Amino acid sequence: MKERTEDLRRERQIAEDLLHQMLPKSVARQLRKCQKVEAENYDQVTIFFSDIVGFTSIAASCTPLQVVEMLNNLYVCFDSRIESYDVYKVETIGDAYMVASGLPERNGTKHADEIAKMSLDLVAAVRQVVIPHMPTGRLQLRAGIHTGPCVAGVVGYKMPRYCLFGDTVNTASRMESTSLPQKIHISSATYQALLTDDAYEIKPRGEIEVKGKGKMKTYWLLGNKNYSVQN
DSSP, X not given: OHHHHHHHHHHHHHHHHHHHHHSOHHHHHHHHTTOOOOOEEEEEEEEEEEEETTHHXXXXXXXXXXXXXXXXXXXXXXXXXXXXXXXXXXXXXXXXXXXXXXXXXXXXXXXXXXXXHXXXXXXXHGGGOOOTTOTTOOOOEEEEEEEEXXXXXXXXXXXXXXXXXXXXXXXXXXXXXXXXXXXXXXXHHHHHHHGGGTOEEEEEEEEEEETTTEEEXXXXXXEETTBOOOO
16 A cells, blocks of 8 residues: 555656646646636746757658657757746747746746846857757757736646746847847847946847837847856
C-alpha cells in the first residue's frame, strides 16, 4: 500500500508539472477545482515576438519531419534560456515565439528589463542552433518588443489556452514584422521603460510606417552595458 501511494504521488506530480508547463500555476489551480477563470487586466507588461527569417523558403526545401526537428531544436534552446528570466512563454505558432513579462505574476517595473535581457540572449543563441539537415546553415531571428496594458485569460475548455488580448499584443507583433534579421526592434514605450537605469545600448531607427498604426518612432536594442548573454 505504501509503494502504491508513493507511485500515485509521483504520477500526480508528473501530471501537475506537465500542466504547469502548459498553463500558469494560478490558472491550473482554478481549473483543477472546476472554477471559472476570470480574465485579468494588467496595467503594464512587456511582450516579445520573434520569428525565423526566411522560414517559408527553408521549410519548402525540407521534409515535414525535418521542419519539426528543426523547430524542436530551436524551441528546446529557447525554452532552456528563458528559464533564467522572469518571463512567461505564452505560445509558439509555427516559427513564431511569444513571451511576456509582468504576467501572470506582476513584477513591478522589471518586465521591460527582463524581456530586453532575454531577447539579447535569444538573438545570440539562435546562431548556435544546429539545423540537422543543413549542417552549414544558420538560422536568423527577427524580434520585436512593445510595452503597455493588456488583458489575459483562458479561452476554451478543451485544451484551454492562456491568451493575451489588446493593442499591446498587436503592436508587439508589428514591431517583430517590421524588424530586420538578427535585430531587436523596440517601440517608444519600451524605450522609455528601459531608460530608467541607463543600462542599455539603444539606437534610434527613426519614424517608420506601421500597418494599422501609422507612423511610429522606433528603436534598435543593441546590448546591455552591464550584462553579457549566456555562453
